[in-house]
Amino acid sequence: MLEQMAAGWRHVFKLDPNRRLSDLSLEKVCQSGTDAIIVGGTDGITFEDIWKLQKRLRKYLLPCVLEVSDINAIVPGFDGYLIPSVLNTDQARWIHGAHLKAIQRYGCGIPWKQLLLLGYVILNPESKVSRLTEANAGLDEEAAASYACLVEHLFKWPVLYVEYSGKFGDENMVRAIRRQLKKTRLFYGGGITTRRQAETMAKWADTVVVGNLVYTNVEKAVQTVSWVKETNLQEKG
Numbered sequence: 001m002l003e004q005m006a007a008g009w010r011h012v013f014k015l016d017p018n019r020r021l022s023d024l025s026l027e028k029v030c031q032s033g034t035d036a037i038i039v040g041g042t043d044g045i046t047f048e049d050i051w052k053l054q055k056r057l058r059k060y061l062l063p064c065v066l067e068v069s070d071i072n073a074i075v076p077g078f079d080g081y082l083i084p085s086v087l088n089t090d091q092a093r094w095i096h097g098a099h100l101k102a103i104q105r106y107g108c109g110i111p112w113k114q115l116l117l118l119g120y121v122i123l124n125p126e127s128k129v130s131r132l133t134e135a136n137a138g139l140d141e142e143a144a145a146s147y148a149c150l151v152e153h154l155f156k157w158p159v160l161y162v163e164y165s166g167k168f169g170d171e172n173m174v175r176a177i178r179r180q181l182k183k184t185r186l187f188y189g190g191g192i193t194t195r196r197q198a199e200t201m202a203k204w205a206d207t208v209v210v211g212n213l214v215y216t217n218v219e220k221a222v223q224t225v226s227w228v229k230e231t232n233l234q235e236k237g
């Protein structure tokens, strides 16, 4: 089951099929000691690009999952599929609408045990994902904590993903969210480029996601693995 697999992830890299990465950089990323590779992005995502990246990733033993952002770009053969649902938007399409369409299209062909639902709280209003989903990204700590409470106690979803895509986040916000969570796993992603940033978010997030740094400075990206893994996670609840 993907949920059990993800329970062991402390650090993951998110690779964007719409961006170029040399074979050498890919090798460094896959041999870095990270726990898994997420393939995903928001724009220019095509079936063909995902398929090509999947083929290149196959020679490594690392778990590889696809984060689905487009119904026309779901490539078979991944170890699992992450299904985002954006909580802080009023657009039903990004909460459950696209999901219903996918269910209508794939029906009983969906390998349910290989799916993991991610409840997204998007907090960088400048990010592409925020613009795409028309997220209400200007939350204060109290509002952010309410989303966490909703996910933990009412929805009982497996994962809450705090998404600052492209920008390093506010530690106080992440801590406020974390305080509400006991069973729900917390993913943090956004703007990690330094040791201090990696350690800060690794204190509060069960899983730390590193994306852009792979493309701007792969040597540093590889270092984030030990920066995260050597940091003690604060107790939950």
Ligand SMILES: CC(C)=CCC/C(C)=C/CC/C(C)=C/CC/C(C)=C/CC/C(C)=C/CC/C(C)=C/CC/C(C)=C/COP(=O)(O)OP(=O)(O)O
Residues within 6 Å of the ligand: 016, 040, 041, 042, 043, 067, 068, 069, 070, 071, 074, 075, 076, 077, 081, 083, 084, 085, 086, 093, 094, 095, 098, 099, 100, 102, 103, 106, 109, 110, 111, 120, 128, 129, 132, 133, 163, 165, 166, 211
């Ligand atoms: C045979 C076979 C494999 C069958 C398929 C079975 C299967 C896996 C079915 C899926 C069923 C299902 C329920 C699918 C959901 C479909 C769907 C399109 C849902 C909508 C998802 C969603 C809310 C998308 C909005 C955007 C979003 C939140 C994307 C997540 C990734 C993200 C935040 C990327 C940001 O990346 P970043 O790199 O920072 O940004 P840029 O790319 O812009 O730089």
Ligand SMILES: O=P(O)(O)OC[C@@H](O)CO
Residues within 6 Å of the ligand: 014, 163, 164, 165, 166, 167, 188, 189, 190, 191, 192, 209, 210, 211, 212, 213
């Ligand atoms: O690309 P960065 O800013 O590292 O963010 C990682 C991930 O949360 C993007 O979905």
Ligand SMILES: [Mg+2]
Residues within 6 Å of the ligand: 016, 040, 041, 042, 211
């Ligand atoms: Mg990207």
